[in-house]
Amino acid sequence: MDSQTHYIERSYQVSILILILLALAALSVIINFDPGLSRYLFGLPVILSGLLGIYGSFFIIKGISAPTDEKKIIAVTVNFAMVLLIFSILFSNTLHRI
Numbered sequence: 321m322d323s324q325t326h327y328i329e330r331s332y333q334v335s336i337l338i339l340i341l342l343a344l345a346a347l348s349v350i351i352n353f354d355p356g357l358s359r360y361l362f363g364l365p366v367i368l369s370g371l372l373g374i375y376g377s378f379f380i381i382k383g384i385s386a387p388t389d390e391k392k393i394i395a396v397t398v399n400f401a402m403v404l405l406i407f408s409i410l411f412s413n414t415l416h417r418i
Contacts (some may be wrong), residue, residue, distance in 0.1 A: 327383025332391040334376035335398035341365040341372070370409070373402025 348361035376399035386392060 324383045324386035327379045328386045328389075328392045328395060331376045331379035331383065331395040331399060334372050334379065335395045338369045338372050338376070338398055338402055341369045345369075366409075367406070369402050370406025373399045373406060377403050 342365065345362045345365040348358050348365075352358045376395060380392075380396055380399055383392075
């Protein structure tokens, strides 16, 4: 049972990193010195957050039988939201290119 909690803790740490990356992306939009540079400063953290969301979701699935607490709820919400966001971005860009 301890390993289940370890997976949830790890996923929670990934979700905190995702939130920090999204804050950096929002900060780059707010500052917006150069539009070309801001495009990369916004896109890179969002793509990294999406990949970390997939990584964190893997740990959530491994620790799904752990008892429910606030860390598990935050980790599930943030990680699965980022997975949904990254897949919707990829899907919309695919449809836009057709």
